[in-house]
């Protein structure tokens with residue numbers, strides 16, 4: 001028998017909307033506690049289905065993925081104002097082509113070759129930290145942003161963006177903050193009005209474009225090009241038409257990779273240092289396997305670093321929610337959905353499902369020694385739209401973590417209460433004030 005999806009009715013629809021605007025994470029968690037693992041709720045003009053069961057997640061992302069798209073989702077449409085038509089936001093044949101072009105830059109061999117660069121950038125950062133006066137309180141979240149932005153620039157585009165970091169970070173901040181506000185407003189308007197807010201949005205986007213266009217122009221003019229992602233995209237030809245990518249497309253991909261490739265990993269690391277500071281026993285175990293100059297060959301001997309990063313992303317998944325639109329009706333575990341239905345997954349809630357994760361709020365890296373059902377753990381999504389940078393990110397996070405842990409302890413400043421800020425990514429609200437304890 002096909003069942004109707006439960007969810008708030010009557011006045012509760014309104015109160016859910018207001019609560020969601022203030023605190024989306026707790027609101028979604030409460031909805032699943034109250035109504036079950038498949039729940040529907042309204043948000044402004046949209047009816048949304050939230051899947052919180054591994055079997056349902058597996059169906060949407062993998063087993064029946066052709067039925068789900070980003071093209072018609074109002075959230076990805078909005079995101080296109082922000083990121084343009086890059087790999088994260090595009091869909092259909094265009095997405096397939098771009099993914100094929102980008103994939104070789106993420107082969108195992110290419111990734112492993114990037115390990116020394118990742119470690120070197122971390123050592124540079126540690127050297128800077130050593131010059132700080134004793135007792136300095138660092139914003140560890142910011143530090144991780146700077147570090148991962150530098151790494152992704154060098155790794156994918158052979159470009160040290162350290163000089164432009166402030167500028168890029170500021171523009172991304174404006175765009176991301178405004179994207180979130182627009183997602184959360186009941187009638188999400190694109191940034192096209194002559195208001196101060198919309199002008200600021202357009203200026204930030206224009207500045208990012210300028211930076212990206214300059215990078216593309218310089219690379220085009222270069223005769224001896226480095227073999228990186230930018231060159232692969234620039235030199236790629238469509239096998240049927242022989243056409244190459246326009247400067248506009250190249251810029252959209254550049255901005256997409258700069259953002260998707262640093263913000264997420266930086267948040268994963270910030271949350272990891274936060275959790276380690278609260279769990280000194282786990283930190284000591286990590287220190288025991290850490291090395292000041294790790295290589296990629298060392299990683300198999302550092303298995304705890306992997307479990308720690310996985311457990312940190314279980315509790316604080318950097319991409320805390322994502323979704324798709326259905327082309328045709330479908331059924332999840334006996335619950336029917338219609339066509340053009342928005343369906344979402346909130347890893348923040350899913351990763352706390354007590355039926356899969358005993359003691360869900362506890363930080364226990366060793367739980368990753370056990371098997372888990374398919375679709376239960378999806379910080380990088382799953383199926384054909386799995387994050388292209390997932391191996392890059394895991395290798396980077398582990399190398400950075402062990403390099404740092406071998407030399408210094410990051411301690412949360414006494415008396416700090418860390419809140420959650422659910423933007424497009426999940427951040428520690430107001431940053432992460434930490435002090436350094438050299439080992």
Ligand code: HEM
Pocket residue numbers: 087088099152256257260261262264265268317318319322323378379380381384385386387388389390392393
């Ligand atoms: C801890 C770090 C990271 C996390 C948690 C993460 C998470 C995700 C998630 C959940 C998606 C799917 C989003 C959706 O369906 O809308 C995604 C897609 C993507 N990610 Fe990541 N990501 C991380 C690191 C990276 C890195 C390092 C790069 C690049 C160097 C990257 C590039 C991308 C791209 C280009 C896509 C779109 C892929 C496609 O649809 O073909 N990500 N990521």
